[in-house]
Amino acid sequence: MSSVNSTGPSHPLTFLLVGIPGLEKEQFWIAFPFCIMYAIAVLGNIILLIIIKTESSLREPMYLFLAMLAFTDLALSTSMLPKMLTIFWRGSREIGFFSCLVQLFFVHNFTTMESGVLVAMALDRYFAICHPLRHSSILSMPVVAALGSLVLLRGVIMVAPCCFLLHRKAFCQHRVISHSYCEHMAVVKLVCEDTRVNAAYGIFVALAVAIFDLTVIIVSYTMILREVLKLSASDTQLKAFNTCVSHVCVLLTFYVPALFTSLTHRFGHSIPQHIHILVAHLYMLVPPTLNPIIYGVRTKQLREKIAVLFQRKGN
Template sequence: MSPNSTAFSHPPYFLLVGIPGLEKEQFWIAFPFCLMYAIAVLGNITLLLIIKAEPSLHKPMYLFLAMLAFTDLLLSTSVLPKMLGIFWLGSGEIGFLSCLTQLFFIHTLSSVELGVLMAMALDRYVAICCPLRYSSILSVPVVVALGSLVLVRGVLLVSPFCFLLRRMPFCQQHVISHSYCEHMAVVKLACGDTRVNVIYGLFVAFMVTGSDMTLICVSYSRILRVVTRLLSPEAQLKAFSTCVSHVCVILAFYIPALFTFLTHRFGQSIPPHIHITVANLYLLVPPMVNPIVYGVRTKKLWDRVVLLFQQKGP
């Protein structure tokens, strides 16, 4: 093996620094992050158990919600345990293959979450704009097929990230200025030509967010048009109410996601600690907020939660 090939081989491990510039404060920052994770796990597991146990909730809207809850559980779990190890124990080392595995799950699950949010927007469109054909258009097999397509899309689009990085030469620098293995954070450590990685990353990001956001915007523009034509104020309020929770969840995920994506590529003037903190919250806040928003805004779910606690009471 030549000296050049050994100099540019894969490092045995990377070193995650956590939040650059806030190394001394990370110990205390970990406590609210841990609380967010605990709320996310409790809320999403409760949501899944209620939907599974209640036959009346075996409908497209709640099946999509179950997919969202399961995705949130996996997404937050793929990040938080290692993050706490960095913040509390100073255990920032992560093996090369383990880093690629974490990268794969984070980006795949983020893509799946965006796809499920898009499918939920389509569900609201069919429910409000085509109520008489709702059950025939969104049957259970169709819901399962949509969920499967969203998952396959994420896997197929993200897998090349790992294959490209596996073939990239890396220099002696192995410190990742992040709390987890994010694609662009790892690409910045490569010694070779990274244009393919950068271009493909931009393609995936714009294709996924662009197509999903287009469908979401079209769905809600048509929903708004139909709702404004309803004669009864009560009917308008009910229709708006069914969409408010979903819009809140979409904003909670898309705003920090777009901030993180754009900052990695065009936001060099933004302080690293702000960028990385938002990137951490982007993977922790939506999983925490989603079950709360849907539990409070969806009457059937809220009634079931209340009934569950009443049964456990004295």
């Protein structure tokens, strides 16, 4: 086999992405709803970013974190869907070795970043509801910027070693990836050498992110719920609940399929592979598609700004 570097580990020049194993004939039609979801995600998240950037009244931590989430959603979906559509519609299955590593890095980095942004948003809601008088002083602009930088840095530090470890490995003659994008464990399976370190590090990153982030989120919302139940006025309780419902919906659409995919990859060998791949696609596409809709509909300030934006365009 041709290698990228004849003096180093044997790397294939290209990999072949299967798409959805077992649904090769159907994936041409499956691509249409995926494409529609991607279009909605791009349009919705760009609108959110424009509104938050142009409206000075939305310079609050909640909306700044929402802008981070919108940017992450755009990057996450764009890192895998355009190539996936070329596989489904044009049969263009080849992807270069280094292009595959780059895609792997971006997919897993932005997935980790999305989880980190959701943690930051949960903390914001905790301080806003449980410590309203200190909210603005605790989550000042420098603190929000520091949290955003920390989320980005964490993703890079945790995902970069996955690519580095793969680059140092020799690959076998078999270069077909049973996936529609370069997912870490799907690429690891093509390595000829011992991959226990790669697999162990992948599990460590997945568990570290999931356990830490979900713990912070669950604790935050538990304390929020206790504080809301202490409120005497029913309308105040309702307002607080409505503020958190959108966040909970976003959390469910991201973490439920993400955990299913992660656990299935390692323990759910009896689950058909095409089910696993489809769920992996959904957790990469459903949150970016639904997040702008959920926040646009449930957040009064955003709903009003979006209405004004489209009225201006109509005139």
